[in-house]
Every structure is written in C-alpha cells, then in structure tokens.
C-alpha cells in the first residue's frame with residue numbers, strides 16, 4: 428500500500444481519537460421547530476469548550492443528544508470515536524459512564540450522605556464498598572469538602588452542593604464532563620470559586636469539559652473555545668479571546684452585552700449623531716496588535732489632538748484585548764480621517780460612535 432496513504436490515514440485516526448466529542452451535521456426537529464439545525468463541532472481532549480446561546484437556542488437538546496437521552500433525526504454523535512446515536516439502551520450504559528454531568532440544581536439525593544452521593548456512580552457500576560469509600564474520600568479531598576463526608580445535602584450551601592455534584596460526576600473517571608448551567612443558581616462569588624475549581628480539575632486531571640451556559644462571563648473565565656448557537660445553528664465559533672475581541676454576529680454581540688467595555692452611560696447619553704465639537708471613536712484592538720504602543724505611535728504619526736476618554740487593556744487567555752474610547756476635537760474631517768486610517772493600518776477596528784460638545 429502507498430506509504431503516504433498509510434501515514435495520512437494514521438494521522439487522521441490519531442486526530443479522531445483526540446476528539447472526545449465529534450458532532451456531524453446534527454438535526455432534530457420538534458414539529459415546526461428545528462431545535463438542532465445542522466450542528467457540527469468537536470471537543471478536543473483536554474480542552475474546555477463553552478456553548479452559549481439564548482433560551483430556546485437548542486442547548487439542552489444538544490446535551491441530550493450527547494448523552495443518548497435524545498436521538499437526532501439525522502447526523503452523527505461520536506464519543507471517543509464511537510458513534511452513539513443509533514445505539515440501544517444496553518449499549519449506551521457503559522458509554523454514559525464516560526460522561527460525568529453537573530446540573531444547575533445539583534440533583535443530589537437528599538436522603539444520602541455526601542460521601543454516598545459521591546460514590547453513587549460506583550455503586551451503580553457494582554464496585555465494592557471499600558473502593559467506593561476510598562474514591563469518595565479522594566474526590567471530597569479534591570473539592571475541599573472532606574469534613575462534610577457524613578453530612579446530608581440539606582446542610583450544605585449552594586456552592587458546597589455543587590462541589591459534591593462535581594465530585595460525583597468525576598467518580599467513574601469520565602472522559603468528558605458536561606456542565607449544564609452549573610453556576611446559574613449561584614451568587615457571583617460562589618460562581619467564581621466553582622469555575623476556578625473546574626479550571627483546576629481541567630488542568631490537573633486533563634479532563635475535557637463541555638459547558639453550556641447563557642452567561643458570557645462563565646465562558647470568559649474558563650473556556651478555551653466558544654461556540655455560539657442560535658435557532659439550532661452555530662453562528663460563531665473560535666478561541667474565546669478572539670470572539671470577545673471581534674464578535675462577528677449580532678447574537679454574539681448581544682450575549683457579550685456588558686461584558687465588553689462600554690462608554691460610560693453619562694457620556695453615551697450625551698452622544699449626538701451629527702453635531703458637536705468632538706467626535707467619539709470606539710477602537711478595538713487585540714492579540715499582537717494590542718502589544719504595540721498604539722497611542723504613542725498615533726501621536727507621532729498624526730499631528731493634532733485626540734484624547735482618551737475611557738477604556739483599557741484586558742487579558743483573556745493571556746492575550747491582550749483592548750477597547751479604547753478616543754475623542755477627536757475640531758471639525759477638521761481630514762484630521763479625523765487620518766486618525767482612523769492610521770488605527771486601521773494597525774489592525775484596530777474603529778467605529779464612530781457620535782459627537783459631543785464636551786467629552787469630559
């Protein structure tokens with residue numbers, strides 16, 4: 428056989444086994460509603476993929492197709508390289524154990540202790556008691572809840588309940604952790620600590636995580652890649668920093684909402700579309716372009732005034748992502764045009780927001 432053919436086939440096989448999840452053109456209708464309308468995506472081993480969408484976008488249907496609770500009308504669902512969408516219940520059982528799940532409302536059994544909740548997946552697998560207790564103790568240590576082993580869920584805070592949920596999801600050493608709005612019922616501080624724990628587990632154990640959320644803040648703090656879904660379709664997909672820096676679709680921009688820097692409301696309220704003595708620009712710059720001394724270069728290249736009225740440089744996935752609001756005084760259209768041309772030549776995106784009489 429052709430050596431080149433063997434090498435490329437092996438490379439393709441290897442790439443396929445690196446994908447913990449691979450969805451191919453998934454479609455699922457409910458009557459007139461296309462809940463999934465041709466979803467294709469992969470989740471690579473060790474990565475955190477965030478799926479975000481508004482209510483009704485198709486997120487739950489997608490999750491249900493992944494764990495075999497829903498069958499797509501057409502398309503394929505590969506988990507660790509195995510197509511599962513046509514399997515019967517018996518064949519699905521061992522594959523479901525490869526997927527741990529955490530939920531918005533934790534789904535703990537109130538009549539069981541914390542350690543018994545954590546060990547439950549192992550009990551279902553028929554593991555001996557000593558092994559179950561040992562694993563539960565390890566996992567409670569991992570989620571910093573060892574002292575609550577004998578407590579009942581009712582005596583725990585929301586954050587502690589979710590830690591138990593995470594420990595239980597990891598009990599059977601899954602290949603994939605599915606998180607379905609796992610922080611939506613928690614306050615901001617507890618949300619941060621749960622997300623930090625998930626990120627830690629992702630790094631320490633190399634665990635692959637697919638998380639579903641309607642909150643961009645969740646995506647920003649934990650995901651490597653994001654897929655935005657709307658009306659059953661992926662409308663945008665990419666590394667988190669680049670989607671935050673340069674959202675391509677209106678839906679993404681809307682979901683980003685206040686997570687992206689905005690002009691302070693008191694200044695935004697004074698913007699006029701066509702008159703005023705100063706022009707206010709929004710300048711977005713990210714990645715390599717944001718490492719350059721953009722403003723001093725602008726001042727050197729284009730004589731004449733401009734002022735910074737708001738903004739700054741943030742870091743997402745260690746990439747600089749900046750938004751600057753500049754105000755350019757005067758009615759000299761060519762000065763304004765030169766500034767815009769210079770900024771665009773430095774890979775910045777520039778938007779004229781309007782005009783003000785006095786920006787500060």
Ligand SMILES: Nc1ncnc2c1ncn2[C@@H]1O[C@H](COP(=O)(O)OP(=O)(O)OP(=O)(O)O)[C@@H](O)[C@H]1O
Nearest residue numbers: 457460461462480481482483484485486487488489
């Ligand atoms: N069993 C069902 N029968 C009829 N319609 C359904 C069913 N399941 C989902 N749908 C419809 O499919 C679309 C996608 O629903 P889905 O629950 O997947 O969205 P979602 O993004 O998870 O929403 P939410 O964030 O509100 O949970 C919606 O229009 C919903 O009404």
